[in-house]
Amino acid sequence: MNPYFSGEVLHGDNFTEAEITQWYNDEKEGYAGLVSGYKSYEYSYHQINRMYGFNYLPDKKFQRVLGIGSAFGHEFVPIAGQIENLYILEPSDNLVSDAIGGVKTNYKKPNIDGTIDFPTDYFDLIICFDTMHHIPNVKHVLTEMHRCLAPGGFLLLKEPVNSMGDWSKPRAGLTKWERGIPYQYFKKNLPEIGFKVVKKHHFFTMTSFLIRKTEKLLSKPIYRYKFYLWVDKYLSKLLSFNTPYHPTSIWQRIGPTEIFYILTK
Numbered sequence: 001m002n003p004y005f006s007g008e009v010l011h012g013d014n015f016t017e018a019e020i021t022q023w024y025n026d027e028k029e030g031y032a033g034l035v036s037g038y039k040s041y042e043y044s045y046h047q048i049n050r051m052y053g054f055n056y057l058p059d060k061k062f063q064r065v066l067g068i069g070s071a072f073g074h075e076f077v078p079i080a081g082q083i084e085n086l087y088i089l090e091p092s093d094n095l096v097s098d099a100i101g102g103v104k105t106n107y108k109k110p111n112i113d114g115t116i117d118f119p120t121d122y123f124d125l126i127i128c129f130d131t132m133h134h135i136p137n138v139k140h141v142l143t144e145m146h147r148c149l150a151p152g153g154f155l156l157l158k159e160p161v162n163s164m165g166d167w168s169k170p171r172a173g174l175t176k177w178e179r180g181i182p183y184q185y186f187k188k189n190l191p192e193i194g195f196k197v198v199k200k201h202h203f204f205t206m207t208s209f210l211i212r213k214t215e216k217l218l219s220k221p222i223y224r225y226k227f228y229l230w231v232d233k234y235l236s237k238l239l240s241f242n243t244p245y246h247p248t249s250i251w252q253r254i255g256p257t258e259i260f261y262i263l264t265k
Contacts, residue, residue, distance in 0.1 A: 005163055007182035007245030012136030017113070023136045024112045026176045028091045043074035044224055049129065051229060052201045052260035053156045054078055062125040066118070066148065068141075069131030071095035073105050076127070087123075089116065114141040116148050124153040132159050134178045139189055146193050146265060155195065155263040161186070161202075162257045163246040182245040183259060195263040202240040202256035203232055209253075 004011040012023060060082065067073060067088040072095055076086060080101025089110045090096065096107055111117065114137050126145055132138050149155055160180035165171050167179045183202075190197065207223055214222050222228050242255030 005246035015136045064123045065125045066123045068128035072097045073100040076100045116144040118148050121150045126155045129158045149265045157261040183243045199262040201260045202236045204258040205236045205256045
């Protein structure tokens with residue numbers, strides 16, 4: 001099997017500067033292009049973020065919070081009351097908002113090479129939800145997040161851990177280059193960078209399949225129902241050993257496809 005699809009090598013992580021620049025330009029407005037095609041846009045992952053992330057954070061004010069690729073910043077709504085200063089790294093010119101839950105948003109363009117233009121030990125909370133799989137040089141960006149995170153601070157990281165199909169071909173509903181990040185990649189690199197795992201949850205077992213099968217029966221996606229999320233939580237825990245990067249059989253597809261980390265420094 002191609003080493004990229006086997007999960008042995010992460011596509012993009014060893015790119016040249018020119019290749020990274022091309023990837024960045026292709027992806028800059030990729031998600032905005034998808035969103036613009038929807039009849040209505042609504043952020044629909046609040047329950048997931050609470051269950052696997054926000055519920056584990058201390059009940060305190062966070063002085064400086066950073067969102068990586070957070071677009072409008074909707075994921076911060078449930079904890080807006082705990083945020084003093086909110087910064088968002090976002091390449092798109094179209095996915096911006098003035099404030100979230102009464103907290104002013106301070107936007108900054110990311111550097112193409114992934115270097116983060118903030119001081120070392122600056123943020124006490126960083127949130128990166130479904131962004132890293134749009135970035136080529138993942139390890140460098142993770143290392144930069146670790147540098148900018150204050151000792152004792154938290155990084156909430158959520159990503160798909162399957163390939164998301166063959167990215168060398170156009171895929172409906174996906175941007176040009178996005179691809180999942182192998183679970184083994186996180187398992188190896190997070191401790192090497194210096195992160196400590198506070199909590200780790202696998203989730204979304206067969207969820208894409210169930211969304212397709214129930215979309216005409218339910219008024220909203222199945223993952224927005226609390227009962228389903230609890231069933232999926234324990235089913236995914238049971239099947240957490242079955243996380244091939246590029247599944248090629250029915251059995252390999254019966255396993256969790258996403259992971260949620262709470263990390264600290």
